Every structure is written in C-alpha cells, then in structure tokens.
Amino acid sequence: MKMSYFNWWSAGLCAGILTAVTVIVFIEDRVGWGVSSIILTLVMTISLVIFLVGKPFYRYRKPLGSPLTPMLQVFVAAISKRKLPYPSDPSLLHEVSEAKSNNGRLLSHTTHVKFLDKAAIIEDISPQALQKQSPWRLATLTKVEETKLIINMIPIWLSVLVFGICAAQASTFFIKQATVMDRHTAGKNSFTIPPASIYCLTAITLIMYVTVYDKLLVPFLRRNTQNQRGINILQRVGIGMFFAVITMIIAALVEKKRLHHLTEHNKPMMSVFWLAPQFIVLGVAEGFTLVGLQEYFYDQVPDSMRSLGIAFYLSVLGAGSFLNNLLITVVDSLADDFSGKRWFGKNLNSSRLDWFYWLLAGLTAANICVFMIVAKRFPYKSVQPSQVLADSSVSVG
Template identity: 60%
Template sequence: MKTNNQLEKMKRDQLSEEDDQIWVYDSSVDHKGNLPLRASTGVWKSSLFIIAIEFSERLSYFGIATSLVIYLTRVIHEDLKTAARNVNYWTGVTTLMPLLGGFLADAYLGRFSTVLISTVIYLLGLSLLTMSTLVPSLKPCDGETCQEPRKVHEILFFTAIYLISIGTGGHKPSLESFGADQFDDDHPEERKQKMSFFNWWNSGLCAGVIFGVTLIVYVQEHVGWGMGGVILTSVMAISLAIFLLGRPVYRYRAPSGSPLTPLLQVIVAAFRKRKLDYPSHSSQLHEVQSGDKFQGRLLSHTKNLRFLDKAAIVEERGNSKEKEGAWRLATVTRVEELKLVLNMIPIWITSLPFSICVAQASTFFIKQCGTLDRKIGNTFVIPVSSMYCLAAAGMIISVAIYDKLLVPLLRKTTGNERGISILQRIGIGMVFSFTTMVVSALVERKRLSHTTHPMSVFWLAPQFFIIGIGDGFALVGLQEYFYDQVPDSMRSLGIAFYLSVNGAANFLSSFIITIVDRITKKSSGKSWFGDDLNSSRLDNFYWLIAGIVAVDLCVYVFLAHRYTYKSVQKTAVGDCYDDKGPNADSAV
C-alpha cells in the first residue's frame, strides 16, 4: 500500500508531465518572450518556413557559383588562371565567413536576427548583381561583345558577389541551427522528429541545387545573365517574406554571450589546479546548484580527458564555492562542454578526405563532362554544370529511403532511437565516397582509351549519383553531429564547424593537386595534370584519393569506436528563465 508521500509524489509527477505537454521548457521563448506553447509553436509548422528560405539560398548560391568562372572569362574577359584565382578567393571567403556569422549569432545577435540581417545583405548583393547586367550605364559595355568591360561594372560585380558571400556567412550556420531549435530535445516525440529534420532540410537544399544548376544555368546561357539575376532576386525576396510570415510560430533562443569564454575559463582553472590530486568520486566535483542562474541543460560527468576535471575540484577553504570565481572553479557541465569541443577535433580531421571526394564533383567531374558527348536527341545539349544535379538527386533519394525505410527498421533491430549512431551514419557515407573514387578511376581510364569518338556523358552518371548517396549519409550526419554534440550555447558555431570541413577540404584538395603535380613531373617528366584532360592522368589521381580515403576510414572507425557522446542529465536544476522567459527583444 502506497504512503501519503508516495501518492503526493505520483500526483506531482503526473501534473509535471501534463504541464510539459502544454509548455516547452528548453530555454526557448515565443515571439512575445513567453514560454512557448507546444501545440502552437515549433516542429514542422515552423521549420517548413525555414526550409523554404534555405531552398532559395542554395538556388542563388549554386546558380552563381557554378557559372562564376564562365562569367569571368566570357564577360569580364579574364584569362583562365586569373578567373580561377578569383573564384578560389570568393569560395574561400564564403567558406570562412560562417565561423564569424555563427559566433555572432550564438553570442550577441541571436539566430533569428542573424538570419534576417544576413538575408537582407544577401538580397542586396543579388540586386546589385542584377543591376550590373541590366542597367545600361552599369553593363560591361554598350554592345553585345567588348574586349574590356567598364571599370564600374567590375567594381559593382565584385562588390555584389562579396556581399552575397557575407550574407551566406550569416545565413548558413544560423538558419540550420534555428531550424533544429524548433524541436525540443527533452520531448520524446519531438526528439524523433528532429532526427528527420536534418534529412528533409537537405532535401530542400538539394532541390535548390538542382534548380540552380539546371534552370538558372540554362537561363543564363540562353536568355541572359540579367534574367537569371532577376529570377534569383525575386525568389530570395519572396522567401524572405515567407520566412517573416512564420515569426509567430517560431521558438527563439536568447544569445548568451561569447560561448568561447566559458571554455577558456575551464582551461585556466584546470591549469591553476594542475597539482591537485584527482577526486575519488565525481560527486566531489562542483556542479550547478538549485537557485543558480544557468541557461541550458546540465551534462553528466565522463571519464575521458580527466586532466580537465581538476577545474571542477572544490578546494577546502571554508565557503570556497562562494569565493572562487569562474576563472578558478568550473562546474562539471562547463568541463564536459570543453571535452565535447576537444573530442570533435579528431572527427573534424578525419572527415576531410570525404569532403575532398565531394570537391572533385564540382571540379574535375564537371571538367570531364565538357569532353564528352552531351547531346540528347539531335538538338538539345546538356549544360556542363547541369550534370551536378545527379549528385543532388542521389542525395534526395538516399535521404528519403534512409528516413522512411531504414530508420524505422533499424530502430527495431538495434534499439537505438536514431536507428544507427551519428558516427556510424558518417562512416557509411565515407564508404560510398571510396566507392565513388574507384568508379571514377575506372570510367576515366575507359575515357582515355576511347579515342575514336567521344563517349556519352552519362558514363559519368554513376560517380555523380554515388557521391550523392554518400552525401545523404555523411554530409547529413556531419550536420547533425556538429549541431548535436557541441555545447547548447554554440550550436550556430557548430554548424559553422561543419561548413569549415568543406572549406578546408577544398584548400587541401588544391594543395594535394599541387604536390602531386610537382612530384609526378619531377619523377617521370610528365605531370598527371596536363594542359588538357586528354593529356592528364586523372585516373591515377582518383586512385590516390581512394587510397587516402581507405586509410582515413580505418582511423575514423577506431576513433568512432572510442567516442563518448554528449550525456545530458535527465533533470535540470537552476532558474533557466523567469515566468515570462528571457526578454523578447534579446531573444529575437
């Protein structure tokens, strides 16, 4: 028979569960600054608005990026070397800007405000780009062709594309993390839906890529660059309006100051206490107490990187908890947050070879397309850049099959809520990237031996499609990993870390090409990279990349097997917010 205390506890638990079904207690607020109502905010009703604007951004980015080198050579009349260098500069800035944008979103502006500001900057860049090709006094020249474009056109053009780069820097890390914020990690049903969010986010992204490399590229080549700009600008303006329409149903997170400061405090505190002995039990470490102001979830203690635990040791000095500041005494949660960031470094490094494979799809794969027969029927010729849509299609198909078929089956088989772990999903994608490079090497060898007449471009379809399938596993997995496994206060920066993998891989790919070019030229007198593809040996280069991926995959499996995932405490303590939540203005 239950005692009165047990009955009262059961009643309190039941009321707490009912209250949790009505309100969202994850440190988020609604657009008025109040606790969000679960039924009327968040999940798919809000994330669909967010996916819509991501479609627009990817449409614009790939519509510009895939044709940029063509515009610089055909319209501005730069030589190929100068044009390639300008494209690399622009791509480099675009891939580094998310680190700054993610930091500002987490620390000061908030994710919604960062998305809004960066989209306006993006729209301004698209508008200037369109004006530079339509306004007579701003066009490259008065006639259809000219030997040297007007200086004002060059200035306006480069200003426009770098405004787009800045807009992308704030847009990419903030929008994806803002979309994932619409799902409550502590609610079982919403947590499952959140796992699907990253899949459908990438489906919307790939839809934008497909239209960008087909419709927009076709309009640019056959109608005009100005009309392509008008379409991109109009779609971005419409998507911004759609994004703002969703404001009443969004859930917002208030920026909490620099997310890097608490990590630095842990390092300083651990260094100061480096001579202390390890505590015999984790209960002796300092943790957030009831009544403390702490926004976010509490993390459980883990046994890896133990030297950092010394930062949470309470020195025996009477009321030391009150006297020791954050630079001398850290909580277990802050220590574990630093461990999370340090644990990510090996995963970030071992993800680079996969992204190197992805980089080949937008460079050498596309160049190969230009040497093959691209005719469909007697008249229609497939634009070179449009073959990239096969990679996007492969990603969409793999994501749909994974989300709707594999995950439900794997949940029953493994008992894992995700079906398989995040790192296992990334590893499967790496296997597909290895397969892509093997297939690419075999196809390229056949192309080099096929000298009588050009092969069909569809011989390249398998390698585009397979790398797309790999993206559906590894790229989506990396997005989920860098969002989920970073501290809650730096999720936009986490997405920026994911984006930096792709940026670093592009630079690393260029570095490998340079080294291989020098070594092969010195050893055999003939480089693998000749003046054209027919005098090159891309098949050997693809075999080299396949070997690098194979070795890297072995290291990755070892690291993934030993990896310790974020461990969130079941119950949180502390006053995360008052009755009305954080101030609405600071949240949005």
C-alpha cells in the same frame, strides 16, 4: 522530429541546387545571363519576404555571454590546480543545482581528458567560499564536460577532411569531364545537356536517399538496434566515407575508359551518361556523411555553441576545397619531378585524372581506418538522468 530535421533540410537544399543546375543553367545557355539574373533576384526577394514574415515566430535562445570564455576558464582552473589529487568519487566535483543552471542541461561525468576534471575540484566546501569562488579558479562539472566535447570533436573534424576533398570533385573535375564528353541526349541533332546540369544526378539521388533513409531505413534499424537514430551518428558518417571510396574508384575507371576511347581512331566521344554512376554514388555518400556531420556537430556541441557546431560542419567543406587545391599542386609537382609526366595538363585529354582519382580512393580508404579508431573512442554527450525527460520534450534552439 529533431533527428529528422537535417535530413529534410538537406533535401530542401538539394531541391534548390537541382533547380539551379537545370532550369537556371538552361535559361543562361538558351536565353541569356541577364534574364537568369532577373529571375534569381525575384527568387531572393520572395525568400527575403518569407524570412521577414517568419522572423517574429522564431524562438531565440537568450545569450549568456561568450561561449568561449567558460572554456578558457576551465583550462586556467585546471592548470592552477594541477597538483591537487583527483577526488575518489566524481560526485564530489563542483556542480550547480538544476534551478541555477540557467535552463541549460547538466552533463554527466566522463573519463576522457581527465586532467580537466581538476578545474571542478572543490578546495573549500563551505557555502560562503563556494559563492565567492572565482570561475577562473573553480568551474562546474558541466562546463568541464562541455570543454571536453569541443576537444573531442577536433580529431573527428580532422578525420573527415579527406571526404571534403572527395566532395570537391563533383563541382570541379567531374563537371570538367562533362565538358569534353558527348552531351547529346539521343543523337547529334537532339538536346544538348549543359555540363553543370549533370550535377542534378547527385541532387536527385540525395533527395531520394533522404526519403528512403528517414521513412524506411531508420524505422527498420530502430526496431533492430534499439537506437532512436537507427545507427549512431558516427556510424552514418563512416558508411558515407565508404561510398566515397566507391565513387573515386568508379570515377577512375570511367576516366581511364574515356582516355582509352580517345586514343582509338574514328571513334566518337563517349556519352556524358558514363559519368552518371559516380554522381549517383556520390549523392549517397553525401547523404550519409554530410547530413550525418550536420547532425553530429549540432547535437554534440554544448547547448550554448550551436552556431559553432554549424561552423564546424561548413569548415569541413571549405577546408576540404583548400586541401584539394593543395593536393593537386603537390601531386602535380612531385609527378613532374619523379616521372617527368604531369598528371594535370593543359586539358583533360593530356592529363591523367584517373591516377588522381585512384590516389583519392586510397587516401579515403586509409582515412576510414583512422576515422574508425577515432570514432570508437569518441564519448557522446551524456545528459544527467534527471534531465533526460525534460530534454526529450523541450527543443533547444
């Protein structure tokens, strides 16, 4: 159930987005922004009531102090004991008993970032000395492994930022394209689709993807790979990045056709439904990568840092948007200096947005190669065998 949680959480979120870009946008265009604001206020009021009703039933994890302090202690202890030799057996590294682990899971030893193991080297094995030993001088093996988890996440985080740039196009340039295309459903006198409503294709695709993936694809893969998730988390993320490349290629081809269509005389504007393929494929890409990243960052962070894991995921989208703005500025400046033609003009008809999409496709393809190297070397969290059974039956909030 925990493995399916983020699939259905994302489906619920997309249901809200779907309602926003269809019903709410329609009311804003046809009735008024004031009416839509009243509706949104009522919706948030109902949401708050539901939240307050459910709050007493939420199971809180007891706070054990700052989750960042143990990481700092590991670094300080490792540096202070940097000249000590490594023990011949990892079992000689300091670890507390399960009874004293404060209901936290004890992690198994890994060979990555081996230098940090020195923080758990025992200098005096007497029980009295161990009890008096400062945590700034002696860390447990689990604390060392938790620090390694955070360090190992940094390359993964950096290697998925390009996907954040691709995802930013859906709410910016993709919508902007829709504003300059024919948005009538069946002729000039038919219903006109609001530009923002075209994003509903991504939301619908993601909801359909989640259903198929969770109910059909995962059980099938589980039988063939013997992996409870069907495929491991980073494989799922990588597949989504591949679909992001396809999205950018489709977007480039459609925009090139739109510009070519525009130069022909006596030709009406292209239908907005030409944008459907790029929105649909992007929905599949987000289903694989964004949902996979939510699960990855939540599952692989130390148990005491769940909120940090969600922050890692959200920062991919935030940092991706900032990098998108930076990339636009740099590319437009370089293009003007070298070729004398700007990629981003005063309007889309005087711009070369298709070139920008080709650039994103190339960057994402190159980034996939980097991601594959990083993901192949990434060690997943490994709980000590004696606690695997307990972990499978007790959820960690």
